[in-house]
Amino acid sequence: RKEVEQDPGPFNVPEGATVAFNCTYSNSASQSFFWYRQDCRKEPKLLMSVYSSGNEDGRFTAQLNRASQYISLLIRDSKLSDSATYLCVVNGRSQGNLIFGKGTKLSVKP
Amino acid sequence: GAGVSQSPRYKVAKRGQDVALRCDPISGHVSLFWYQQALGQGPEFLTYFQNEAQLDKSGLPSDRFFAERPEGSVSTLKIQRTQQEDSAVYLCASSRGQGNEKLFFGSGTQLSVL
Numbered sequence: 001r002k003e004v005e006q007d008p009g010p011f012n013v014p015e016g017a018t019v020a021f022n023c024t025y026s027n028s029a030s031q032s033f034f035w036y037r038q039d040c041r042k043e044p045k046l047l048m049s050v051y052s053s054g055n056e057d058g059r060f061t062a063q064l065n066r067a068s069q070y071i072s073l074l075i076r077d078s079k080l081s082d083s084a085t086y087l088c089v090v091n092g093r094s095q096g097n098l099i100f101g102k103g104t105k106l107s108v109k110p
Numbered sequence: 111g112a113g114v115s116q117s118p119r120y121k122v123a124k125r126g127q128d129v130a131l132r133c134d135p136i137s138g139h140v141s142l143f144w145y146q147q148a149l150g151q152g153p154e155f156l157t158y159f160q161n162e163a164q165l166d167k168s169g170l171p172s173d174r175f176f177a178e179r180p181e182g183s184v185s186t187l188k189i190q191r192t193q194q195e196d197s198a199v200y201l202c203a204s205s206r207g208q209g210n211e212k213l214f215f216g217s218g219t220q221l222s223v224l
Contacts, residue, residue, distance in 0.1 A: 004152075006152075031210070032210040032211075036213075042217075043201060043215035043216060043217055043218060044153065044201075044213075044215050045215070046212045046213065049212075087152055087153070091210055092155070093166075093168070094158070094165065094166045094168075095165075095208060095210055096141055096143065096158035096160065096165055096166055096208070096210070097155060097158065097166050097168065097169075098143070098155065098210070098213065099155055100145070100152040100153045100154070100155070101152050102151055102152040103151075103152045
């Protein structure tokens with residue numbers, strides 16, 4: 001089993017739709033969880049950290065389920081500008097060993 | 111500049127050549143990371159520094175890959191005897207503290223080995 005797994009998509013949704021991505025991780029000792037966004041041919045940028053109690057930032061909601069070892073990202077009221085690849089990140093065997101998933105591609109259509 | 115700077119932006123190498131990729135992190139950032147990203151894949155962890163100490167190099171794919179950060183600031187990733195499978199974008203990132211926090215990425219170096 002890979003350390004961090006994501007459905008590659010693509011997810012093709014209309015503007016205004018709600019879309020959810022899941023990510024599973026293999027290391028039960030992981031303590032740090034993030035979602036990054038990567039636009040085509042650009043570097044990844046932090047979208048949000050994921051906290052144990054779940055957290056929200058505007059239209060974006062992140063959840064952590066430690067028992068099942070997965071994290072999720074929910075995007076409400078999708079915008080054209082949300083089109084990107086969303087990368088799940090989990091810390092691995094050491095503090096700085098941050099493992100990225102392969103990413104889930106989202107395409108929001110008018 | 112205010113961000114992470116990487117050079118060169120593009121590098122073409124003949125198979126067997128040695129290459130050196132440079133990363134200038136954000137001033138004052140303690141942690142520095144190198145990642146390798148192949149087309150259509152997520153970034154793959156290579157190595158991590160805290161100041162000048164290389165704390166984790168478990169992701170370096172072979173002994174042809176070597177990274178250093180001698181003064182705890184600028185870092186160089188060196189690849190010896192390049193192979194075609196080394197072709198990828200090499201991303202450098204830095205963070206303010208000790209690693210488990212927001213990473214600021216550079217634009218990457220796209221390496222093509224012919």
